[in-house]
Amino acid sequence: MANILIRTKPETVEHKIEESVESGCICWWTLSVLPTKEVKKVLFTDGKTVFAEGEYYGKAEDEEGRPCIEFSPLKRVNYPQPKQAPTRGFTYVD
DSSP: OEEEEEEOOGGGSGGGBGGGSOTTOOEEEEOSSOOOSOEEEEEEESSSEEEEEEEEEEEEEOTTSOEEEEEOOBEEEEEEOSSOOOSSSOEEEO
16 A cells, blocks of 8 residues: 655645644545556645654545545644655655
């Protein structure tokens, strides 16, 4: 089972951090290409450090019908990114 690594600015996902969302909330992120592997976690990096992570729930569509992934509210973390992250989309991390 893999994790996926997404590169973005911390302020872009601040509203998805667990203390910022209501209990029972499901967070989502729009992607043009959805994961094809089995995924455990969604990791967010600023290009150097993984600053947030959440449990992956699955594939879905946003309000406009675009493909997205759903995940738990994010926990703040701070560790080196395990792999170079693309500027768009995601990469798998084993």
